[in-house]
Amino acid sequence: MVREAALTEEVKTKLETITGADLLMDALERENVEVVFGYPGGAVLPIYDKIYDAKFLHVLPRHEQGGIHAAEGYARISGKPGVVIATSGPGATNIVTGLADAMMDSLPIVAFTGQVATSVIGSDAFQEADILGITTPITKYNFQIRQLEDIPRVIKEAFYIATTGRPGPVLIDIPKDIASTITERPEEAEMDLPGYQPTLKPNRLQIRKLSDAVGAAQKPVILAGAGILHSKGATELLQYVEKTKIPVVHTLLGLGGFPSDHPLFIGMGGMHGCYTANMALSQCDLLINIGARFDDRLTGNLEHFAPNAKVAHIDIDPAEIGKNVPTVIPIVADAKAALLALLQEECNEPAHSEWMETLKQWSAAHPFHYDQASPKLKPQRVMELLYENTKGEAIVTTDVGQHQMWAAQYYRFKHADRWVTSGGLGTMGFGLPSSIGAQIADPDSCVLAIVGDAGFQMSTQELAVIQEMNLPIKIAIFNNQSLGMVRQWQEFFYESRFSHSKIPVQPDFVKLAEAYDIKGYSITTEEEAERVLAEVLHTREPVLLDFRVDADENVFPMIAPGKGIHEMVGVKE
Amino acid sequence: MKRIISLLVLNKPGVLNRITNLFSKRNYNIESISVGLSEQEGMSRITCVIYVESEQQSEQITKQLNKQVDILKVTDITNQAVVARELALIKVQSNPHTRNEIYSLIEPFRASVIDVSKDSLVIQITGESEKIEAFLELIKPYGIKEIARTGTTAFPRGTQRQSQQKHNFSIV
Numbered sequence: 086m087v088r089e090a091a092l093t094e095e096v097k098t099k100l101e102t103i104t105g106a107d108l109l110m111d112a113l114e115r116e117n118v119e120v121v122f123g124y125p126g127g128a129v130l131p132i133y134d135k136i137y138d139a140k141f142l143h144v145l146p147r148h149e150q151g152g153i154h155a156a157e158g159y160a161r162i163s164g165k166p167g168v169v170i171a172t173s174g175p176g177a178t179n180i181v182t183g184l185a186d187a188m189m190d191s192l193p194i195v196a197f198t199g200q201v202a203t204s205v206i207g208s209d210a211f212q213e214a215d216i217l218g219i220t221t222p223i224t225k226y227n228f229q230i231r232q233l234e235d236i237p238r239v240i241k242e243a244f245y246i247a248t249t250g251r252p253g254p255v256l257i258d259i260p261k262d263i264a265s266t267i268t269e270r271p272e273e274a275e276m277d278l279p280g281y282q283p284t285l286k287p288n289r290l291q292i293r294k295l296s297d298a299v300g301a302a303q304k305p306v307i308l309a310g311a312g313i314l315h316s317k318g319a320t321e322l323l324q325y326v327e328k329t330k331i332p333v334v335h336t337l338l339g340l341g342g343f344p345s346d347h348p349l350f351i352g353m354g355g356m357h358g359c360y361t362a363n364m365a366l367s368q369c370d371l372l373i374n375i376g377a378r379f380d381d382r383l384t385g386n387l388e389h390f391a392p393n394a395k396v397a398h399i400d401i402d403p404a405e406i407g408k409n410v411p412t413v414i415p416i417v418a419d420a421k422a423a424l425l426a427l428l429q430e431e432c433n434e435p436a437h438s439e440w441m442e443t444l445k446q447w448s449a450a451h452p453f454h455y456d457q458a459s460p461k462l463k464p465q466r467v468m469e470l471l472y473e474n475t476k477g478e479a480i481v482t483t484d485v486g487q488h489q490m491w492a493a494q495y496y497r498f499k500h501a502d503r504w505v506t507s508g509g510l511g512t513m514g515f516g517l518p519s520s521i522g523a524q525i526a527d528p529d530s531c532v533l534a535i536v537g538d539a540g541f542q543m544s545t546q547e548l549a550v551i552q553e554m555n556l557p558i559k560i561a562i563f564n565n566q567s568l569g570m571v572r573q574w575q576e577f578f579y580e581s582r583f584s585h586s587k588i589p590v591q592p593d594f595v596k597l598a599e600a601y602d603i604k605g606y607s608i609t610t611e612e613e614a615e616r617v618l619a620e621v622l623h624t625r626e627p628v629l630l631d632f633r634v635d636a637d638e639n640v641f642p643m644i645a646p647g648k649g650i651h652e653m654v655g656v657k658e
Numbered sequence: 659m660k661r662i663i664s665l666l667v668l669n670k671p672g673v674l675n676r677i678t679n680l681f682s683k684r685n686y687n688i689e690s691i692s693v694g695l696s697e698q699e700g701m702s703r704i705t706c707v708i709y710v711e712s713e714q715q716s717e718q719i720t721k722q723l724n725k726q727v728d729i730l731k732v733t734d735i736t737n738q739a740v741v742a743r744e745l746a747l748i749k750v751q752s753n754p755h756t757r758n759e760i761y762s763l764i765e766p767f768r769a770s771v772i773d774v775s776k777d778s779l780v781i782q783i784t785g786e787s788e789k790i791e792a793f794l795e796l797i798k799p800y801g802i803k804e805i806a807r808t809g810t811t812a813f814p815r816g817t818q819r820q821s822q823q824k825h826n827f828s829i830v
């Protein structure tokens with residue numbers, strides 16, 4: 086009898102006492118986390134012991150950087166925060182590039198890092214890194230857990246900060262001892278963020294001002310950035326454009342926010358944007374920026390950017406307004422909220438038939454172009470084939486370089502949230518792992534990972550994850566045996582002195598795929614490309630396609646650094 | 659252009675680091691930062707004196723500071739009627755011949771001598787930075803051995819004169 090009582094007592098305490106790691110698991114469940122991209126190590130062992138029984142999917146990348154890029158791809162496609170776990174020291178420093186990338190492109194990421202035990206923090210203990218110090222400038226916010234009972238509140242705050250306002254990465258550093266300390270279940274946590282209040286609703290007066298400006302404009306243009314996508318405002322953008330008949334230019338990251346088959350879509354602007362889009366930005370009299378940040382790769386030399394335009398800027402981040410371009414109608418708001426307000430406001434259509442005619446003529450005369458008669462396999466042609474064979478419905482992730490620009494030019498997105506690319510940081514190695522996250526977020530869609538031969542080799546190891554999970558990703562390597570974009574700049578600006586930009590010695594990518602038990606094809610001609618694509622794009626297994634494209638091809642048009650947006654070279658005459 | 663920015667911040671570990679980090683990340687030029695507890699529990703007041711090239715840049719700084727999660731309030735008080743004070747400790751060389759002369763300089767500045775040794779004096783002076791500069795200029799010929807300055811700390815006066823031009827940098 087006595088013994089039995091003691092036993093139940095023991096079971097009871099076991100039920101009621103939990104550890105810091107349990108609090109973390111509870112919090113992840115409360116935040117409805119479905120998938121975690123994580124890599125174990127000493128400092129996170131107490132957490133991994135709990136993950137052993139976790140309900141969410143845990144994906145083990147083969148490098149922490151791959152893990153965080155996968156989380157970014159997941160976040161971009163699902164609209165939910167991407168969750169990452171890394172151990173202390175090297176695990177934590179391996180996610181630094183991804184944090185910086187997510188910061189630049191405003192992606193919601195919550196990253197957990199292990200830390201050495203509280204008692205030895207600051208003593209250069211084994212695998213200690215000052216990850217708070219390292220990541221302060223490249224996270225929206227970061228925390229270190231100092232007290233066990235703070236875990237629920239901090240995690241709640243972290244998810245809130247990462248996903249509200251202008252989204253961004255948040256890091257939580259958890260000392261190992263705190264993760265394994267036993268505690269009692271605390272009460273429901275309340276957030277305590279008196280200094281964090283993002284503005285969401287637009288100022289009515291400014292909405293009125295913008296509506297008046299639209300009625301008075303003769304050469305209006307909308308510049309639509311990724312803010313449209315982050316705010317889930319693509320439908321509202323379409324409605325607003327149909328109401329006002331203002332033509333739309335997209336930024337690189339905004340692609341898909343407005344359907345590219347719509348007659349009012351002009352194209353992408355910027356360094357490798359199309360002629361019409363850049364000329365429209367240059368010559369407009371009213372520029373309505375919705376959720377873009379006037380990045381220098383878009384504007385070119387600021388002196389020549391939209392010199393005659395009245396600029397209206399809608400941005401959820403007040404610090405972006407007026408940062409680069411003087412703005413007369415500032416609207417601090419969530420893009421969707423601002424569009425809804427604009428839709429309710431009375432507004433005359435601009436008298437812009439002449440402008441529309443000009444734009445139409447430009448588009449007809451100066452489309453993207455390449456040498457279609459060339460006997461070589463042209464990368465632009467491959468991109469067209471990828472587009473045609475997926476009917477423009479695929480999710481496309483890219484790496485960084487020429488292939489990225491060709492993808493942006495030739496893959497004409499019809500829908501929002503189908504495009505994953507590293508814009509602000511321009512991170513090579515992003516394309517393959519981000520496709521993993523994208524496919525997990527949307528298991529039924531066709532995912533194309535469009536990568537360069539060099540960037541692919543920065544993340545090759547993630548093939549293991551693709552094979553292990555049998556993710557039906559189609560990996561298209563644009564193999565020009567070079568760091569193509571670097572080679573292009575050297576050709577134009579450094580007298581063709583190709584310093585370390587050619588990599589003739591490559592692994593056999595097909596054999597490499599086969600080593601991971603993934604099917605691979607090497608493709609050297611257009612006919613081969615057509616045949617193989619028709620055969621493999623619809624299969625439910627991963628495939629690697631090694632496209633041997635013309636190694637000397639360049640991306641056009643191009644605005645040289647320091648030049649104005651209207652000073653494009655390589656425009657079709 | 660010199661600007662004085664007053665911040666009300668949460669008194670948490672790492673907050674000062676976040677602020678100096680922001681300044682260096684954005685390439686802003688700080689002259690001084692002074693930190694201390696405020697009248698509200700759990701909050702500190704920070705006064706930054708910075709140099710900017712344009713109104714646009716100072717607006718940008720204010721906005722970037724405002725985005726910080728741990729900062730509750732950002733006020734550019736440069737153009738307001740403010741009380742701004744700095745404290746400096748100055749160790750000057752002195753000998754029996756110069757000591758009286760130095761004392762006579764101290765008086766009109768309402769500075770005080772807080773330590774005397776055989777060959778030096780330590781002077782404490784408070785006031786606006788310009789006053790401290792002027793005093794240092796006068797005392798320099800005697801030979802300054804060491805200076806420690808706190809940097810400006812400031813806040814707006816209780817009553818703002820009507821004529822005073824006010825700047826409000828929040829744009830909505």
Ligand SMILES: Cc1ncc(C[n+]2csc(CCOP(=O)(O)OP(=O)(O)O)c2C)c(N)n1
Nearest residue numbers: 486487488511513537538539540568569570
């Ligand atoms: C991590 C990283 N290192 C270097 C660069 C600079 N860079 C930009 S594009 C590029 C070449 C990429 O070559 P590849 O992946 O083959 O793509 P391609 O341009 O040939 O299509 C390089 C080196 C970068 N963006 N990221």
Ligand SMILES: [Mg+2]
Nearest residue numbers: 537538567569
């Ligand atoms: Mg290449």
